[in-house]
Amino acid sequence: MQEIRERIKVALICDKKGVFPVWFEWKGERIKVERVFYKWVEKRGQQVYQHYSVLSGNVLYHLVCHREYMEWFLEGIEG
Amino acid sequence: MILHVDMDAFFASVEQATNPSLRGLPIAVAGAQKRTVITTASYEARKYGVKTGMAIEQGLKLCPNLKIVVANFKKYEATSIEIMEILKCYGVVEVYSVDEAFVDIGSQDPFKITEYFKKDIRKRFNITCSVGAGENKLLAKLASGLRKPDGFFWIKSISDIYELPVGEICGIGKRTARKLALSGITSIKDFVSAPFYKIKSIMGINGIRTLCFLRGDLKDYVKPYEDKPKSIGNSMTFDRDLFHSQEIYKALFQLAEKVGYRLRRESFEARHLSLIIRYKDFYTFSLEHKQNMAFCEEQEIFTIAKDLIDSIEIEKPIRLLGISVSRLVPSIQQRLFSNRREGCYRAIDKIREKWGFDIITWGIVKDKYLHNKPISPAWRPEKVC
Structure with missing residues (x-):
């Protein structure tokens, strides 16, 4: 996994199962999320980060959301 | 009825x-450091003989296509944490480790319950688990190991597993199994039919306990709560061996910092410290310090550890250092800190x-050694909101 760690803009869907990214913008390009493969929560102190492993094309993206501030980051990329 | 749930090659x-x-x-799956070992191998890798605890190079030799993650x-x-929450819907859960749990399902049907939560876990995470059912935790744990991966086994009667080797029983290692074999006890049938005095002479009181559980004479309970910790410790394996005192002190302070914070978070103070040292050639030993005055500050922990390491001559480069504190007592607020640093x-x-934890540190360890710490066997879930 190549580390990126860049702030990104994300469009979301909220439903009963939670919050899911639909697309995100990175390097001026809109990347459509085809499938959310995995999501998990990380706690650092009282800060809660929601991680998503998502697929677009043949590329796997690792997205992270700081739950309190709703800030999104592209953590890494593989593929 | 107790179920033992064991996640298959979890990591x-x-x-x-x-x-x-x-x-x-x-x-x-291996740690981030160059010298760590394989933590878990997938079932595809296990077919080639790749095992937990193996050096990465050894794993690659056995399976050149092995992908290291x-x-x-x-x-x-x-x-x-999420899996444990799923299990809690089906009974009383005791978290045994990060990938194992006991579930007391009362008089519910173990087949059906297992089917339900296996489906839930697979649907949510796309991973599988092996489940054992028995009248007590020992039998349930023994059963889960008999149908791996993604299996289910119910020990209805001890006679179901009479033919199994005695080494399959949880708590009977290779050395004990050898001792038992010398007394003619090689199978579970031999074990449960052996007289108490014979088992006691080989295994002590724990052997009697194991025997009673297997015979069904002793009941145990699933504990949904945590016992108070008996010790708190941290250790680090270094990317390169340490020899110079300044880098050793820095590593010690980093360990002391973690142990001190954990002690205070749990509202404990300690009166005993063990410093674990492993040399380059894997020779491992520990140095002990006891005192009546309880401590919980990293400066105090560091000073004790430093005095211990200064009391010996470091003969070889150090591969691993660990600090463990024990004889824990509840902290008394008034003397929790020395006033000046309170x-x-x-x-x-x-x-x-x-x-x-990592957001702030002391100047002495500001360029600290980043350590991707593995999960300890004593891991218990922390509530995530």
């Missing part, structure tokens, strides 16, 4: 679930509580 399964390109491939323990912890510790602890 590797989570990685395969997270990254579809890893599915069906032989993978091994750097462990992400936060991801495994989070997944484990405000400082309170502020640091508050900041860490809000933002996480």
Whole structure:
């Protein structure tokens, strides 16, 4: 996994199962999320980060959301 | 009825679930450091003989296509917490480790219950588990190991497993199994039919306990709560061996910092410290210090550890250092800190509580050694909101 760690803009869907990214913008390009493969929560102190492993094309993206501030980051990329 | 739920190749399964390109491939999860060993191998890798605890190079020799994945323990912890929450819907849960749990399902049908939660876990995480059912925890744990992966086995009667070797019983290692074999006890049938005095002479009182559980004479309970810790410790394996005292002190302070914070967070103080040292050639030993005055500050912990290491001559480069504190007593607020540093510790602890441990540190370890710490066997879930 190549580390990126860049702030990104994300469009979301909220439903009963939670919050899911639909697309995100990175390097001026809109990347459509085809499938959310995995999501998990990380706690650092009282800060809660929601991680998503998502697929677009043949590329796997690792997205992270700081739950309190709703800030999104592209953590890494593989593929 | 008690179920033992054991996640199959847990870390590797989570990685395969997270990254579809890893599915069906032989993978091994290992720490971020160069010298760590394989933590978990996927079932595809196990076919080649790749095992937990093996050096990465050895794994690659056995399976040249082996893909090494750097462990992400936060991801495994989070997944484990969610799995435990799923299990709680079916009974009283005792978290045994990050990938194992006991579930007391009362008089419900173990087949049906297992089917339900296996389906839930597979649907949510796309990973599998093996489940054992029995009248007590020992039998349930024994049963779960008999049908791996993704299996279910119910020990209805001890006679179901008479033919199994005695070494299959949890708590009977290779050495004990050898001792038992010398007395003619090789199978579980031999073990349960042996007289008490014979078992006691080989295994002590724990042997009697094991025997009673197997015979069904002793009941145990699933504990949904945690016992108070008996010790708190941290250790680090270094990327390169340490020899110079300044770098050794720095590593000691980093360990002391972690142990001190954990002690204060749990509201404990300690009166005993063990310093564990492993040399380059894996020779491992510990140095002990006892005192009547309890301690919980990293400066105190560091000073004790430093005095211990200064009391010996370091003969070889150090591969691993560990600090463990025990003889824990509940902290008394008035003497929790030496007054001069009280405000400082309170502020640091508050900041860490809000933002996480790594957000702040002492100047001495500002360029600290980043350590992707593996999950300890004593891991218990921390509530995530």
